[in-house]
Amino acid sequence: MADTKNVLRPPTEVLTRGFDPSLSVGSARPAVFRSSTYVFSSPEAAERAFDLMAGRAQLDADEQVDLVYSRFNHPNSQILEEQIVPLETGATSALVFNTGMSAIMAALMAYLKPGQSVVFTVPIYGGTQKLIQTFLEPWGVKGIPVMAGQTEAIAETIRNAPDLGVVLIETPANPTVIMTDIRKAVDAVAERSGPRPLVMVDNTMMGPAFQHPLMLGADIVLYSATKYLSGFSDLLGGVALAADAELMKKMRSLRSLFGTILQPDECWMLDQRLPTVHLRMNKQSKNAQRIAERLVRHPKVKRILYPTLFEDAEQIRIRLAQCDYPGAMFTLELKGGKPAAFDFLRNIRIARNAVSLGGVETLICHPKTTTHSGFTEAEFAAAGINESQVRVSVGIEDWRDLLSDFEQALEAV
Ligand SMILES: Cc1ncc(COP(=O)(O)O)c(C=O)c1O
Structure with a gap:
């Protein structure tokens, strides 16, 4: 055992x-080593480091090798x-x-x-x-x-x-x-x-x-x-x-x-x-689930693409087999096409209208005209991307503040 x-x-x-x-003069947390090159402890150590790097030799168990150059x-x-x-x-x-x-x-x-x-x-x-x-x-x-x-x-x-x-x-x-x-x-x-x-x-x-x-x-x-x-x-x-x-x-x-x-x-x-990746992601996922499962009932929302809201049996099967939690990304599909999506983005106050995702702050964007704007019409259709969608990457703010912000922005649509 x-x-x-x-x-x-x-x-x-x-x-x-x-x-x-x-190796960091006793510092409890790692220091930053900005040097681009490293001093060899001996010419033999330099030769050994180059042999190992070039694959001409194999590393022995527990062997300490001299550093060479910071591109490596x-x-x-x-x-x-x-x-x-x-x-x-x-x-x-x-x-x-x-x-x-x-x-x-x-x-x-x-x-x-x-x-x-x-x-x-x-x-x-x-x-x-x-x-x-x-x-x-x-x-x-x-x-x-x-x-x-x-x-x-x-x-x-x-x-x-x-x-x-x-x-x-x-x-x-x-x-x-x-x-x-x-x-x-x-x-x-x-x-x-x-x-x-x-x-x-x-x-x-x-x-x-x-x-x-x-x-x-x-x-x-x-x-x-x-x-x-x-x-x-x-x-x-x-x-x-x-x-x-x-x-x-x-x-x-x-x-x-x-x-x-x-x-x-x-x-x-x-x-x-x-050390905080799991803490952040857990909080972000909980926030996203609470918000998505409430917003889906809003009269101005056509549907929400989010793992706990899947309707397709195969998608539900994959989620259950493969993912521990639903994650912190959802896509809102608004009634009213691109004008509704843009109105929503214009009126949001807490979340920021920016691409990228995964940060502690909530970010929203319009995929069809930004992150995916290079697609052809056929690719949009095949991928299921349309102009009424707004993608949301949920952060660690209080979910109730985010929900109220989404609701007030929906009212303004
Ligand atoms: C799923 C995924 N893979 C890869 C990348 C590329 O990452 P980076 O922008 O760090 O080069 C991105 C960036 O948005 C992404 O969303």
């Missing part, structure tokens, strides 16, 4: 592992990468990037080569879709979009895609909140013969608190840390995590080449936010 006495739980581990105060790694990225691991259930290794997009780019570039295909769910974050369609496709990778939530169609596409390298799932989808079954996609990958494609999940919307893709068989979890992980709308960052630490090696060497590591100050800031 495992010795449970020595197994720390994530809220404890995130505050205790990966940081040695003696630095103390603050090392501390952050150690401390973030316990937050992602099933992870053993992490890498931090200067944006969510650079984490996604490194993952796709590491595991796709020209001639291969990538199956991805739509709607997906606009930047990700553009990366696939305007960069990877001309580079020789075939992008195959599949509708989020269509469990059977997704499995069929995965089984039949030619030379499939990667399956990229974003769930729930933004702004429609449609959920895709991660385990079913993993099962479909297992049914293929030949080299096994990797399943990657953009877990920005629900993770790390409410959805655990590695436990469902996914290979790599990706984040825009700009959102819930950092939580204050004041920094850009990205994270990749895996159960198999080997998967991070290729991405680490691409990150060194691309120069997309997260800078020391941002690492330090993000590290300070990790």
